Amino acid sequence: MRLENKVAIVTGGAGGIGQGIVKKFLDEGAKVLVVDVIPQADGDTLIAELATGRGAAYLQKDISVEANAAAIIAKALEHFGKLDVLVNNAHASKQAPIMDTTQEMWDLSFGTGMYATYNLMRAAHPELKKTQGSIVNFASGAGIKGLPNQVTYAAAKEAIRAISRVAAHEWAADGIRVNLVSPVALTPGIQQWAAAYPAEYQKVVDGVPLGRLGDPKDDIAPVVAFLASDDARYLTGQTLMTDGGSTMSA
Template structure:
């Protein structure tokens, strides 16, 4: 699609073994990029890495890592550079939270889980990847959420982490623009295995949700979400930075 401009480049995708992250990994691998995927489940990582390598004939490094652990993140960056000698794009997708729990029912541990796995992880990865992104004039793609944009019920800690990521991303876009690094944010609404299960368990609620989306469907993680990530990492998006893109089929309409 992009005339091999991403071929051989190195892309880190946190939470890249399944769901949206794996869709993004597939989109980059299809363009010929070499991939680093992180996650907590070693088996999922190994299976995802093997499948990506076999299907797209690219090099894939699966590294078990907790993004909220500063030393673990430093290790991911070091192993990436050792393997590929460069970092061209960083996609901060991974996030854990106590979704469905009202604000007043959150414990500090619940809130910490969202902040460490989301906001701190994004901060650690961005900070540690910066020297290498500066060399390649690379890209950062951070994931936020409509939960923060629109105040979704039961999503207080998740929304707090995601809005923190959005604010940090805008500052990074301003600070890093002079180095040729663009930093953007995506708020996705995508079909995932978890959403598939929810669809089966609550078909009526699923239909209502679909009817509230102007395009009447959820995004495909690879073609819809991954496709936009590939665009943001390409030369075509080199003048785009500091923006939040709501990939929600029109349900994210806002001024």
């Protein structure tokens, strides 16, 4: 098991790709603090189903609130005594053409995406330094390609890539690796977007050379687990395009 004895935090772990990561991490032997906005009782029920006696706990926290970053790290330490891996997966946003985009949309995307990632990275740093741990952040083809109607999301995602590269440089000497996954996967988030922008969704589907959208647990989570594991000990500052070949860099 690749993540045996590792303790991880997964934001947005109650749904979509995050839940796939939680399942995979548990299968790989990690202990996981799942952070999401669903009510505490629902999260506890989910953990009871997913973890079946393995090491996992749920914490209801809105990651866009700055003060919550410290509380999230403290809860992981309280439950599991250390922190090896931070997965900044959660990100909420609303799509609109640039001319219809509001300040509220900017605040939502940067609050849950860029600032939440940044605040959690900073709060986790002292603990990750102790364990020589790693961070996995989330990018998107929407940012890399500049997809229409995604201005606040695309900008936040590219900002996350920028701060990840800076942290990969600054924290390499502390033994902390920082990488990103840019996924394509069938999730509630994607389904919501597909309903609003069916033509753009079809373009994304048609643009996947491997011919299908990824599965959160079986296609995306293994790549996150690899980056979090010691197998990736010589990788930092990288974005792994886990998108069925939609974006090729070879």
